[in-house]
Amino acid sequence: MTIAASGKAEIYALARQRSRIRERLSAWLLMLPALVIVLVFFGIPTVYMVRMSFNLHIDRRLYVPGFTFEHYANLFSNPLFTNAIWTTVQLSLLSALFTVLIGYGFALLVWLKPARWRMLFVGLALCPLLISEISIIFGWWMFFPKNGLLSYALVSSGLITDKISLMYTEFAAFVGLVYVTLPYCFFILLSIFDGIDKRVLEASADLGAPPSITFREVLLPLTRSGALVAFSQSFIWAMGTYATPSALGPDTLWTMGYLIQEQMLGKHNWPMAAALSVVLVIGVTCVMVMTRMLMAKRVAFHD
Amino acid sequence: MTEAVQEPEFTTRSIEPSLLQALSLAFTVFIVAYILIPILVTLVMSFNDAAMIRFPISTWSLRWYHDFFGSPQWTDALKNSIIIALGTTIVSTTSGVLAAWAFERFYIPLKDFWYLLILLPLFMPGVVLGLGVAISFGGLSIGSYSIYGTRELVIIAHSLWAMPLVFMLMEATFRTIDHRIIEASYDLGGRPVQTFLEIVVPMVSTGIISSALFAFVISLNEFVMALFLTDRDTQTLPVLMWLSLRSAGTPRLAVASVILAGAVFACLTLIVLWYVRVLRRTMR
Amino acid sequence: MAGETALELERIRRNYGSVVAVDNVSLAVAQGEFVTLLGPSGSGKTTTLRLIGGFEELDSGAIRIRGERVDHLPAYQRDTATIFQSGALFPHKTVAENIAYGLRMRQVPRAQIAERIRQVLDIVRLTEFEERYPSQLSGGQKQRVALARSLVVRPTILLFDEPLSALDLSLRLQLRAEIKRLHDELAFSAIYVTHDQGEAMAMSSRVAVMNKGRIEQIDAPTRLFHEPTNEFVYTFIGESCCLPVRITSTAKPQDRTGQPVELKLEQKPPEGEWRLYVRPSRLKLAAEAQNAPNRLSAKIHFIEFLGDFYRYHLKSGALELFSDHRGPTGYKVGDIIDIGWSSRDMQAYR
Numbered sequence: 001m002t003i004a005a006s007g008k009a010e011i012y013a014l015a016r017q018r019s020r021i022r023e024r025l026s027a028w029l030l031m032l033p034a035l036v037i038v039l040v041f042f043g044i045p046t047v048y049m050v051r052m053s054f055n056l057h058i059d060r061r062l063y064v065p066g067f068t069f070e071h072y073a074n075l076f077s078n079p080l081f082t083n084a085i086w087t088t089v090q091l092s093l094l095s096a097l098f099t100v101l102i103g104y105g106f107a108l109l110v111w112l113k114p115a116r117w118r119m120l121f122v123g124l125a126l127c128p129l130l131i132s133e134i135s136i137i138f139g140w141w142m143f144f145p146k147n148g149l150l151s152y153a154l155v156s157s158g159l160i161t162d163k164i165s166l167m168y169t170e171f172a173a174f175v176g177l178v179y180v181t182l183p184y185c186f187f188i189l190l191s192i193f194d195g196i197d198k199r200v201l202e203a204s205a206d207l208g209a210p211p212s213i214t215f216r217e218v219l220l221p222l223t224r225s226g227a228l229v230a231f232s233q234s235f236i237w238a239m240g241t242y243a244t245p246s247a248l249g250p251d252t253l254w255t256m257g258y259l260i261q262e263q264m265l266g267k268h269n270w271p272m273a274a275a276l277s278v279v280l281v282i283g284v285t286c287v288m289v290m291t292r293m294l295m296a297k298r299v300a301f302h303d
Numbered sequence: 304m305t306e307a308v309q310e311p312e313f314t315t316r317s318i319e320p321s322l323l324q325a326l327s328l329a330f331t332v333f334i335v336a337y338i339l340i341p342i343l344v345t346l347v348m349s350f351n352d353a354a355m356i357r358f359p360i361s362t363w364s365l366r367w368y369h370d371f372f373g374s375p376q377w378t379d380a381l382k383n384s385i386i387i388a389l390g391t392t393i394v395s396t397t398s399g400v401l402a403a404w405a406f407e408r409f410y411i412p413l414k415d416f417w418y419l420l421i422l423l424p425l426f427m428p429g430v431v432l433g434l435g436v437a438i439s440f441g442g443l444s445i446g447s448y449s450i451y452g453t454r455e456l457v458i459i460a461h462s463l464w465a466m467p468l469v470f471m472l473m474e475a476t477f478r479t480i481d482h483r484i485i486e487a488s489y490d491l492g493g494r495p496v497q498t499f500l501e502i503v504v505p506m507v508s509t510g511i512i513s514s515a516l517f518a519f520v521i522s523l524n525e526f527v528m529a530l531f532l533t534d535r536d537t538q539t540l541p542v543l544m545w546l547s548l549r550s551a552g553t554p555r556l557a558v559a560s561v562i563l564a565g566a567v568f569a570c571l572t573l574i575v576l577w578y579v580r581v582l583r584r585t586m587r
Numbered sequence: 588m589a590g591e592t593a594l595e596l597e598r599i600r601r602n603y604g605s606v607v608a609v610d611n612v613s614l615a616v617a618q619g620e621f622v623t624l625l626g627p628s629g630s631g632k633t634t635t636l637r638l639i640g641g642f643e644e645l646d647s648g649a650i651r652i653r654g655e656r657v658d659h660l661p662a663y664q665r666d667t668a669t670i671f672q673s674g675a676l677f678p679h680k681t682v683a684e685n686i687a688y689g690l691r692m693r694q695v696p697r698a699q700i701a702e703r704i705r706q707v708l709d710i711v712r713l714t715e716f717e718e719r720y721p722s723q724l725s726g727g728q729k730q731r732v733a734l735a736r737s738l739v740v741r742p743t744i745l746l747f748d749e750p751l752s753a754l755d756l757s758l759r760l761q762l763r764a765e766i767k768r769l770h771d772e773l774a775f776s777a778i779y780v781t782h783d784q785g786e787a788m789a790m791s792s793r794v795a796v797m798n799k800g801r802i803e804q805i806d807a808p809t810r811l812f813h814e815p816t817n818e819f820v821y822t823f824i825g826e827s828c829c830l831p832v833r834i835t836s837t838a839k840p841q842d843r844t845g846q847p848v849e850l851k852l853e854q855k856p857p858e859g860e861w862r863l864y865v866r867p868s869r870l871k872l873a874a875e876a877q878n879a880p881n882r883l884s885a886k887i888h889f890i891e892f893l894g895d896f897y898r899y900h901l902k903s904g905a906l907e908l909f910s911d912h913r914g915p916t917g918y919k920v921g922d923i924i925d926i927g928w929s930s931r932d933m934q935a936y937r
């Protein structure tokens with residue numbers, strides 16, 4: 001019960017320090033596997049890929065170490081590539097727009113419905129997520145062509161006389177792309193809606209507003225920023241998807257993703273594939289950053 | 304003053320209710336049809352007896368199911384898919400859960416930075432990730448084994464998406480744990496590892512299982528990365544399906560789709576059953 | 588029950604950045620003593636408890652349990668057991684498994700565990716509850732299981748972290764009596780944290796009143812009430828009325844706005860700004876106040892009926908006070924009456 005001798009005090013201080021160090025170490029040890037995955041298997045490839053995009057490509061060899069801007073120059077001058085970029089952006093914007101429109105309606109529907117229905121619809125919305133993209137492609141593959149279900153249904157119901165094929169059209173690619181990005185958009189928007197107190201709608205109706213006014217004056221402003229986020233996410237996702245548009249769309253529909261795959265596996269031109277990837281990633285990142293900045297401005301305004 | 308209508312959504316005085324109802328019904332039908340079309344078409348076509356994909360279907364049989372399971376190429380692909388998916392699940396769930404726990408329990412400097420960093424691969428298109436891994440690691444060999452074409456490489460590539468997802472979900476889940484329960488465990492003498500395994504994990508078991516399921520599904524269905532990283536021996540079912548798309552215009556692909564989806568739904572049902580059993584026990 | 592000191596705190600200190608949460612606190616708890624840390628929120632009482640339990644780290648000082656230093660040890664190596672505010676029961680374990688946990692960590696043999704669980708459940712009067720889950724228990728039952736879980740490991744010292752704050756009043760009183768009974772029966776050593784002075788006074792052998800990280804006074808409850816060492820303790824324990832007055836050497840005493848008040852004091856304090864405190868229960872009204880050595884003339888401002896008694900709120904200028912009386916006294920709002928008290932029941936602080 002007396003004051004400890006100064007020597008002993010140091011021992012305890014040391015013991016405390018040691019346990020503090022052990023704690024720090026355990027934290028990093030726990031993080032280690034995840035960090036290895038990210039830094040080694042994502043970080044290194046990223047660096048490598050950027051470096052690769054500046055390499056040379058001579059005849060049949062995959063790549064030749066060197067430094068050149070020719071691939072980037074080619075990318076931005078060669079109409080093959082510029083068209084592909086433009087096509088990708090266009091298609092992605094259009095599909096993102098429709099995805100958000102449909103997703104918004106769907107989410108609104110589910111949000112307003114009672115609990116029983118919600119489970120059903122959420123389950124439905126989950127289905128495209130649980131199914132592989134290739135299965136989805138194949139499903140539409142059997143729907144659009146001349147002998148597919150669409151044609152058969154239209155003919156047998158008498159709406160048209162001749163078999164019709166919508167396969168390998170931009171429309172088919174568009175339908176497929178919207179299908180693939182819809183679930184993500186739906187869930188984003190649903191969570192936005194869930195953040196809104198339903199009583200706001202009741203209050204609006206109580207004050208005499210018909211549904212259209214309530215929608216325009218109350219719901220729309222509240223969900224505007226959420227819809228923006230959903231739009232940009234859908235856009236980004238559409239930009240990255242190449243399988244669906246290339247399988248369902250015309251052979252002239254070249255997306256960036258498809259070009260990357262082609263340069264890699266078809267043309268064995270690694271530096272070009274890398275350059276395409278870098279441009280794609282930078283584009284996607286810019287969109288994300290812009291969205292975030294716009295969001296921040298809106299949030300500040302609403303507060 | 305406002306009349307309440309049977310509609311649970313809005314009260315209104317105008318003639319709009321019936322119009323609104325009709326519109327929302329039409330929209331619902333549209334959505335349900337839109338989502339179900341490819342699914343139903345595939346399901347139906349898988350029972351087609353003919354060798355061509357065409358409607359209407361005249362004869363029904365299980366012929367193509369037999370064909371699928373009789374073909375080594377396809378069953379091997381299925382096997383590969385499942386092995387890789389299991390591997391991805393184990394790798395990404397373990398690393399994701401541990402990292403999320405570290406985030407929650409310990410002090411880590413610059414947490415926001417590390418959080419963003421770990422989630423970064425999730426925002427990259429699959430093409431880019433697959434390309435990156437293929438270019439960087441494809442040419443390597445450990446000893447006499449070439450890494451390219453191995454299942455392990457695909458597992459790691461898939462984990463680039465799966466691990467951040469698990470991490471994100473579990474980080475949010477861990478934040479909902481009452482700290483004092485963990486302190487109670489320490490207080491009674493439970494050491495950190497013991498506490499984690501015996502107290503924390505059971506409390507977040509539903510979160511862990513859901514994340515693991517997501518990881519499994521992502522990996523099972525993924526083919527863009529796998530396309531870059533597998534060879535003929537290790538190709539997964541989705542990859543094989545993609546490669547056969549132009550050539551095999553037979554219902555075999557429909558069968559493959561059904562089986563792939565079947566694997567996912569089988570897992571889902573198992574887990575739902577497990578949930579019901581466990582939750583009923585503790586939450587009565 | 589005397590013997591070694593169960594717990595000793597020696598000038599412990601804990602900072603959060605520039606805020607000093609616990610400021611050189613020293614305290615000794617004898618075996619079997621029930622000491623309460625009482626104070627408003629932010630006084631450092633909870634932090635002190637967490638430092639003892641090992642959930643926070645000391646910045647300086649020493650903590651000894653049974654004479655051995657423990658402040659370098661993590662929580663799972665200290666011989667303490669904490670009862671948390673919400674019970675903190677393991678939700679996925681049964682009552683029996685919850686209680687068994689601490690015993691298992693201490694390597695108590697299996698056969699003994701079952702027996703001890705049964706014993707402790709008897710003590711807290713939850714005998715048939717072994718197979719229940721926490722979600723099936725009421726708030727009071729949860730706290731009793733938490734108690735059992737901590738008692739069963741027979742720690743050197745029990746730590747109570749405001750265990751009754753989340754319960755409603757009747758349950759609180761019930762469990763308070765329960766804890767007191769258990770302490771009488773089992774004679775465990777305890778540190779109890781609360782902001783409710785009724786709880787503190789009712790249960791403890793000693794109460795430490797804390798304020799801004801320091802212990803203002805630590806004493807038996809009666810001494811705290813009758814002999815507070817400073818203004819903070821005086822106002823924190825029991826009810827009091829504050830009369831801020833200005834004493835001048837020449838004129839009558841004035842309130843803070845300068846208005847003179849009809850205040851007669853037995854012993855006039857020296858000139859200056861003073862805060863006079865009286866206990867409302869010690870105030871005599873009107874007729875009874877006639878011969879009181881200290882008197883104040885005030886108007887009845889309003890009267891509250893509080894069931895068991897009436898509370899008279901009185902005003903004189905800017906001075907406000909109240910007094911409780913059983914049964915109606917016949918005085919109405921607006922009456923000007925005398926209030927009297929003896930000097931013994933007054934405290935003056937500058």
